Amino acid sequence: MEKVAYAIAESVPIIRWALSRIVEEQPNSTVDKEVDSAHRLIEHFQKHSTEVTIVRLNEYMALALEAQQQIKSHTKLIIAITDNDEQRNHSPFFETVSLLDGVMNIQKAIRKATCEMSKHKESKPEGNALSDREIEILKDITLGLSAKEIAAKNYISPHTVITHRKNITKKLGIKTTSGLTIYAVLNKHIRIEEVE
Amino acid sequence: MHVARDTKMGDVVHHNHTILTIMLRFNIKLGFSDRTVDEVCDQHNVNTAFFLEIVNAFLDPHYFPSKHLRTFSVSLIIDYLLKTHYYYLTHKIPAIECMIEQLIKENQGESDLRLIRKFFKEYKDEFINHLKREDEVVFPYALKVESAAHNNEQHAYLVEQMTKYSMIDYLNEHDNIEEKLFDLKNILIKYIPPISNQALCIHIIDELFSLEKDLHDHSRIEEKVLGPKVMELEKQLLARSETTN
Ligand SMILES: [Fe+2]
Ligand SMILES: [Fe+2]
Numbered sequence: 001m002e003k004v005a006y007a008i009a010e011s012v013p014i015i016r017w018a019l020s021r022i023v024e025e026q027p028n029s030t031v032d033k034e035v036d037s038a039h040r041l042i043e044h045f046q047k048h049s050t051e052v053t054i055v056r057l058n059e060y061m062a063l064a065l066e067a068q069q070q071i072k073s074h075t076k077l078i079i080a081i082t083d084n085d086e087q088r089n090h091s092p093f094f095e096t097v098s099l100l101d102g103v104m105n106i107q108k109a110i111r112k113a114t115c116e117m118s119k120h121k122e123s124k125p126e127g128n129a130l131s132d133r134e135i136e137i138l139k140d141i142t143l144g145l146s147a148k149e150i151a152a153k154n155y156i157s158p159h160t161v162i163t164h165r166k167n168i169t170k171k172l173g174i175k176t177t178s179g180l181t182i183y184a185v186l187n188k189h190i191r192i193e194e195v196e
Numbered sequence: 197m198h199v200a201r202d203t204k205m206g207d208v209v210h211h212n213h214t215i216l217t218i219m220l221r222f223n224i225k226l227g228f229s230d231r232t233v234d235e236v237c238d239q240h241n242v243n244t245a246f247f248l249e250i251v252n253a254f255l256d257p258h259y260f261p262s263k264h265l266r267t268f269s270v271s272l273i274i275d276y277l278l279k280t281h282y283y284y285l286t287h288k289i290p291a292i293e294c295m296i297e298q299l300i301k302e303n304q305g306e307s308d309l310r311l312i313r314k315f316f317k318e319y320k321d322e323f324i325n326h327l328k329r330e331d332e333v334v335f336p337y338a339l340k341v342e343s344a345a346h347n348n349e350q351h352a353y354l355v356e357q358m359t360k361y362s363m364i365d366y367l368n369e370h371d372n373i374e375e376k377l378f379d380l381k382n383i384l385i386k387y388i389p390p391i392s393n394q395a396l397c398i399h400i401i402d403e404l405f406s407l408e409k410d411l412h413d414h415s416r417i418e419e420k421v422l423g424p425k426v427m428e429l430e431k432q433l434l435a436r437s438e439t440t441n
Contacts, residue, residue, distance in 0.1 A: 172382070172386075172387075173378075173379075173382040173386065174379045174382055174383065175375050175378065175379055176375060176376055176379050178314075178315050178318055178376070178379075179315065179376065179379030179380070179382075179383060181311065182308075182311045182312060182315055182383050182387075183383065183387055185308045185311055186308055186311075186383075186387050186388070186389065187387070192307060192308050192310070192311065195311075196310075196314075
């Protein structure tokens with residue numbers, strides 16, 4: 001499985017170095033980007049995104065709302081670091097840990113974040129993943145619609161529907177409609193109640 | 197390994213024990229001592245030459261003596277096909293069904309797995325219909341053709357029947373009952389949620405692979421041996437009816 005990518009924004013070099021090492025030591029976790037301030041982070045996020053971001057709480061809070069928004073939209077989880085015991089559980093953060101807590105807590109927060117991200121990763125089929133269009137067609141097939149009906153519903157020709165179906169079968173290795181239905185349910189494209 | 201008349205039956209089993217399922221169909225019982233294939237077949241009233249061809253075709257996917265197999269009588273071939281049907285219905289299908297039930301029972305939390313049971317039930321119905329049609333329509337017809345051809349019987353009614361249904365129709369309608377099996381295998385291998393009893397899943401997959409191989413061999417006999425052989429007899433009957441008319 002692909003590792004979960006982290007961005008670290010921390011101005012104190014020794015702390016940044018330590019955080020980076022701790023991330024790399026956790027299973028399925030890797031550091032994608034290290035920057036020395038929250039501002040640099042925003043620059044980075046103009047072109048890139050990262051799954052988890054570790055940032056100092058006070059630096060983050062000092063940013064303009066717009067800038068905060070920009071960070072939030074380019075990362076899925078934020079771990080905030082504080083240098084005292086008081087500021088805890090601010091809502092935009094996945095975890096808040098204090099530098100006074102010791103290494104264990106930071107390790108734990110990182111593992112928790114990686115675990116959370118991996119869940120999303122696993123739910124997506126790898127390699128031969130179906131396109132969004134194919135998933136729509138797959139749903140229609142499992143609901144028992146004919147090629148003609150599917151074509152009309154999706155504004156495409158019946159011929160295109162048949163091509164999609166062939167591609168779906170090829171990608172999944174499943175030929176029959178009932179087989180495709182099981183796939184669609186197991187992968188949460190449709191609910192079991194819709195097909196029972 | 198190519199099995200011959202004087203090969204020891206025990207050696208055949210040691211070479212590939214899945215051959216035992218073939219012996220079961222011929223009603224050959226275990227306890228071979230040091231007897232050869234010929235001796236064991238004799239003892240159980242099995243046609244050794246026919247047994248050898250079936251066993252060798254089973255062991256080597258590239259060995260399929262369809263011409264040679266056609267030298268055996270229709271009734272002998274059908275007898276084996278019927279026994280194979282019986283073996284599927286009494287052993288293969290119930291074994292898989294039972295394991296799927298266990299899979300559902302052990303994973304009550306994974307309610308989506310119920311669909312696998314439904315899927316297999318559908319497959320079983322299709323499968324039974326397929327066998328039933330062969331047992332009740334196709335094979336009796338083939339036997340009638342053979343008996344008419346051999347006994348020089350009055351066969352006007354058969355020739356009449358041939359215009360409505362003959363072996364060529366069977367070969368055209370004969371569908372591939374392996375497709376759903378293929379899907380089920382792939383669902384278990386690629387898409388099943390990570391349940392704890394992996395051994396059970398592996399057992400099911402194992403059974404599916406073995407049924408698939410068996411069905412492949414079985415259909416091959418129906419299509420490449422029985423079909424052409426009966427069509428040959430049909431031709432003889434037609435020719436004869438033309439000369440008498
Ligand atoms: Fe059959
Ligand atoms: Fe068949």
